[in-house]
Amino acid sequence: MNKKENINKLVEEALNSVDSIKRAEAKPFLLTRIHARMNKGTESVWEKAGWFIGRPAVAFAGLCLVVLVNTMVIVLNNPSVQTTVAEQPAQTQADEFSYTVATIYDFENTQP
């Protein structure tokens, strides 16, 4: 028998292996365990919170939020960006309105 025929035989055997399967029986004292569980009550708040946070959508959204907040903090605290933004208008304003403080030296060297 070649390999392919052998594989086909095994596949058929596997597919037919559950044909005469018997129903599995539940473990004994099921009712006692059910009553115990009913008396114990529902899940705790922490279990519910863990379940909610553990959901892929919530976890992914949380991760994105953390990345976004971190990116914003880095961008806003970047010194080069801040200097450009803060100094450029001040310099322009000083040039336009001649805010430069006159010193004694400037007065003494003033040309008529």
Next chain:
Amino acid sequence: MNQPELIAQLQQGDEQAFTKLVDEWQDMVYNTALGIVQNADDADDITQEVFIQVYQSVSSFKGDSKFSTWLYRITLSKALDHEKKKKRKKRFGFVQGLFGSQQEVQLHPVEFNHPGVELEKKERANELFAALKKIPENQRIAFTLHKLEGQSYQEVAEIMNTTLYAVESLMGRAKANLKKELSKFYNNIPEQ
């Protein structure tokens, strides 16, 4: 006590009726859950959850479908939820593992032995159950209900809330996919 009487008593909160219900249906619920999750402890947990759910929501059962159909639907829904929860735990365990935690969540045991399979067929059945895990969910449900629970295609269609034709199609695809998975598995076994 016939079934409508039993349900009526359950709806009135009768404890004896609940005991009778559990006695009568526990194996059906357990076997269905076991077929889906392939783990005895998990199937036991699901069986408990199903009966608690039945106890709490039997008042909402209007009798539009058969009681067994309603019970199968609850069982399948709980079993699939349980599987998803376990997969989430596994993902969380993997992330914890990256940060050095030693906790490990085992999704499924390496090999599942269904207690109802004949001894000489155990090995092949284990391979079939492993392949069953790899096929789409609705095909797996149809296969489990038909093959493990012995439900007819018509009953499977009622439980899955679909048509007879759809179930025939699902079963056809399930068998084809199982054949593919099993062939792949046997092909990879080194020849002795």
